[in-house]
Amino acid sequence: MVSVALKREKVVVALKTNDKVWDYGSLFYGGASLLLIIFGWQVVAWAVDWWRGVPFPTPFETGWKLLKMLAGEQFLGHSIYLHTLSSIGRWLSGFSIAVFSGALIGMAAGRWRTFERLTMPSIQVLQLIPGLAWIPVAILLFGISDGATLFMIAVTAFAPIAINVAGGVKRVDEMYIRAARMLGLNNRMLFRTVLLPGALPHILSGLRVGLGSSWRVLVAAEMVVGSGTGLGYAIIQSRWTLDFAKSFVCIAIICGIGLIVERVIFIPLEKRTIELWGLRREV
Amino acid sequence: MLIEVADISKAYPQAREGESAAVVENLSFAIAEGEFVCIIGPSGCGKSTLLNMIAGFIPPDRGKICFDGRQINRPDPERAVVFQEATLFPWMNLRRNIELGPKAAGVAKTELHRIVNDCLALVDLNCSQQAYPHQLSGGMKQRAALARVLALQPRLLLMDEPFSALDADTREHLQDQLLKICAKRRQTVVFVTHSVEEAAYLADRVIIMGYPPNRCYASLRIQRGQERSRTDKQQMFNILRLRAALKDLSRQLPDGANAPQGCTQQDV
Numbered sequence: 001m002v003s004v005a006l007k008r009e010k011v012v013v014a015l016k017t018n019d020k021v022w023d024y025g026s027l028f029y030g031g032a033s034l035l036l037i038i039f040g041w042q043v044v045a046w047a048v049d050w051w052r053g054v055p056f057p058t059p060f061e062t063g064w065k066l067l068k069m070l071a072g073e074q075f076l077g078h079s080i081y082l083h084t085l086s087s088i089g090r091w092l093s094g095f096s097i098a099v100f101s102g103a104l105i106g107m108a109a110g111r112w113r114t115f116e117r118l119t120m121p122s123i124q125v126l127q128l129i130p131g132l133a134w135i136p137v138a139i140l141l142f143g144i145s146d147g148a149t150l151f152m153i154a155v156t157a158f159a160p161i162a163i164n165v166a167g168g169v170k171r172v173d174e175m176y177i178r179a180a181r182m183l184g185l186n187n188r189m190l191f192r193t194v195l196l197p198g199a200l201p202h203i204l205s206g207l208r209v210g211l212g213s214s215w216r217v218l219v220a221a222e223m224v225v226g227s228g229t230g231l232g233y234a235i236i237q238s239r240w241t242l243d244f245a246k247s248f249v250c251i252a253i254i255c256g257i258g259l260i261v262e263r264v265i266f267i268p269l270e271k272r273t274i275e276l277w278g279l280r281r282e283v
Numbered sequence: 284m285l286i287e288v289a290d291i292s293k294a295y296p297q298a299r300e301g302e303s304a305a306v307v308e309n310l311s312f313a314i315a316e317g318e319f320v321c322i323i324g325p326s327g328c329g330k331s332t333l334l335n336m337i338a339g340f341i342p343p344d345r346g347k348i349c350f351d352g353r354q355i356n357r358p359d360p361e362r363a364v365v366f367q368e369a370t371l372f373p374w375m376n377l378r379r380n381i382e383l384g385p386k387a388a389g390v391a392k393t394e395l396h397r398i399v400n401d402c403l404a405l406v407d408l409n410c411s412q413q414a415y416p417h418q419l420s421g422g423m424k425q426r427a428a429l430a431r432v433l434a435l436q437p438r439l440l441l442m443d444e445p446f447s448a449l450d451a452d453t454r455e456h457l458q459d460q461l462l463k464i465c466a467k468r469r470q471t472v473v474f475v476t477h478s479v480e481e482a483a484y485l486a487d488r489v490i491i492m493g494y495p496p497n498r499c500y501a502s503l504r505i506q507r508g509q510e511r512s513r514t515d516k517q518q519m520f521n522i523l524r525l526r527a528a529l530k531d532l533s534r535q536l537p538d539g540a541n542a543p544q545g546c547t548q549q550d551v
Contacts, residue, residue, distance in 0.1 A: 178340055179370040183384040183435065184360040193383065197374035277373040278417025 057245040062252060065245040075246050076237055078229055084253055086229040090146060091218045094153025098210060101154075102161030103203070107191065109162070110169025110199070120166065127159035131217030135224050149221045156217045157210035164206025168199030201274050208266060212258070219254060285439060285471055286314040286337065291346030293332055306332045307343070310500055312490055316438075319465060319472045321482035323529065324492030330475045331367075333492075334443050337473060338364045350439070360384055363432035365442045369424035371416040377427050378403070378412040384435040402430040405464055422453035426460070433464065440465075440472045447476070455513070458485060462511070479529065483521040484513055491525070493532030501528050 038059045048056040057065075065073075069080040076083075105123070109116040134155055138148035172195055180194045196203075222232025231250045238247035274280075290311050294303040306329040314320050322330050335341045337348055339358040348355045350362060358364075363384075371380045381399050390398065403409045406426040416424055425445055432440065446454040462485065465472055476482055482489045483505060491501045503524065507517050 173370075175366060175368070175370045176372060178338075178358070179364070179366065179372075181340075181358040182338065182360065182362075182364050183431070184387045185383070186387070189387055193375075194372065197372070200374070273374070277415055279373055 055244075057248045061245050062248040066249045066252065069246065069249055075234055075243070076228075076241070080249070080253070083229055083231050083234050083250070084257075087218060087222065087231045088257070090149050090222075090230065091153060091215060094150040094218070095157055095211065095214050097150065097154040098157035098161055098214065099207065102158045102206070102210070103165050106162040106165025106206075107169055107195065109166040111191075111195065116166065116170075120163075123159050123162050126155070127163060131156040131213060132220050132224075134217075135221070138221070139225060144225050148225045149218065152217050152221045153214045157214035160209040160213065161203075161206045164202045164209070165199060168202025168206070169195050171202065172198035197273070197277075201279055204266065204270060204274070211261065215254070215258060284313040285316045285318075285351060286473075287349045288312050288333075288337070289346050289349070291336065291343040291348060293329070293336065293341070293343050307336075307492075309346075310492075311346075312500070312502060314471065314473065316471055317469045319470075319474065319485060319487045321486035321489045322473065322475045322492065323477060323479060323482045323489060323525065324532075325529075326477060328492040330477075330492060331443055334364075334441050334473065334475050337439075338362055338441050360388060360435040361437055362439045362441060363435045363437035365425070365428050365432055365440070365445045367444045367447060369416065369421075369428040371424060371427055371431065373416050376413050376415050377408065377419075380416070380427065381431045381434050384431065388435075398434050398436075402434045405433060406430040406460065421449050422457060425449065425457060429461070429464075433468075438471065440470055442472065442474045444475055444477065446481070447478070454481075461485070479522055479525045480513070483518055483525055484511065489525060491528050491532055493529075501532060503528055 041059050045056040045058040048054060069075065072079060105119060109119050109123075131152060134152045135148075138151045142148040142151055176194055176198055177190070180190050185193065218230075219232035219235070222230040223236040231254055234250045235247045238244055288311055290309055291307060292305065292309060293307045294305040296303045310333070322333060324330050332341070336343050337350075337355065339355045339362065342356065355362070371377070372383075375383070378399060381402055382395060385395050385398050400409075403412055406429055408423065408426055408430060411419060411423065416427070419427065428445070446457050449457065458481065461472075464470065474482075474485060476485075486505050489503045489505060491503060493500065505521050507521070508515070512518055
């Protein structure tokens with residue numbers, strides 16, 4: 001073996017990836033920006049109280065209400081857990097449909113020019129339609145039911161996912177595809193080992209956009225076609241119950257879930273893939 | 284003959300509709316099994332295009348290229364390519380990059396393990412097999428790219444200016460390593476370079492491509508003594524011969540004059 005004769009280079013490879021989700025810097029600034037929001041909120045609450053004479057829930061009242069609701073206080077006949085879980089359940093089913101169909105169509109459009117020219121113009125148009133504009137379509141198709149909510153979530157998240165996946169696959173360097181062909185990879189292996197990981201930065205950014213817009217449309221859809229449970233339904237019902245602190249709790253939970261998804265799913269996923277591979281992140 | 288290039292031409296379409304610029308015109312040559320052939324010429328003379336055609340990435344407009352008697356129409360692991368920039372997949376560590384080709388060919392697991400270990404040892408990269416490409420230096424990346432194609436056990440190795448982006452020391456080290464591996468495997472190599480010194484040092488035979496518009500080609504056999512050297516008289520003589528041939532072929536012809544016929548595949 002040649003290697004025995006050759007001088008062996010010692011190569012120290014330092015994995016620079018930082019597996020911690022929180023570091024002290026981001027923790028500090030995160031806390032500071034939270035304090036800033038709470039302060040602003042408090043000022044608005046005081047101002048509204050003084051100026052218009054209506055009780056505007058303060059951060060303290062909302063926090064206290066959150067604790068009481070977590071401890072079991074009911075809202076519209078259900079616990080806050082049920083409202084949250086039914087919203088998450090709806091969102092998960094709708095978003096899964098969007099991810100599956102968006103990824104499939106995006107991949108195909110990124111790879112085959114004819115398919116792209118056939119599908120992409122209508123998907124681009126789809127992206128221009130605001131999520132709430134789908135309400136009449138959803139109700140006509142599915143009636144006032146969960147089906148309508150799922151449809152709205154799926155159709156809103158679908159376009160950004162499909163567009164980003166297609167863009168990502170298209171932008172995979174032609175040299176990688178040539179190398180894969182030269183190595184003898186068949187179509188299935190090409191997709192799995194080259195196109196999919198190569199497009200990942202774009203795919204993740206598509207999922208982010210899709211996630212945000214579908215979460216927003218979920219809350220809105222629940223307000224309109226809600227069926228007795230869900231955070232959006234709970235918020236809109238506070239119009240009648242005049243229990244505004246509870247609806248503020250729901251808003252805080254919506255923000256919290258978004259933050260958790262970002263911190264627990266997206267950032268670790270990026271660290272394990274894009275950063276580890278030295279790829280550029282697509283924002 | 285392992286490769287037979289018969290009267291091929293290739294032109295690329297230009298921005299103005301209906302126009303196209305010829306890159307390779309009426310080129311013919313043949314390469315025998317076990318031969319180390321360098322292709323040199325100024326930039327834009329069609330070296331890389333020629334290599335891409337032999338690899339099967341692009342088809343010639345006219346003429347045909349045969350590999351072992353069969354016409355080339357698509358890329359194949361038999362004709363492995365090392366690109367100018369290492370195209371290792373950034374999302375796989377070194378070991379997985381090298382495994383990919385044999386895996387696609389359906390090599391059994393134990394055999395796969397042995398092949399990959401052998402290839403890593405050949406290019407001296409055992410210690411970094413878990414590293415990702417972006418963590419490697421330029422030289423290590425090119426060695427890894429070489430290991431990846433050696434794992435395919437190709438009959439023909441195509442190399443497109445693989446060492447041009449490296450510093451002089453690394454380049455010389457890799458040239459020697461490549462020669463050692465080729466000698467061990469009796470590997471047929473087509474090596475594109477723009478460096479006359481590199482061609483004179485590595486090749487058994489050099490194909491020189493002239494600059495457009497007078498497209499002439501010449502084939503020149505390198506003579507050397509017992510030992511290969513970068514500095515001896517024979518090497519200097521080879522370099523001078525190559526330079527002279529290159530200059531001769533790249534001479535600008537007066538307007539309207541046609542490229543002299545019959546200068547393809549002449550021996551200088």
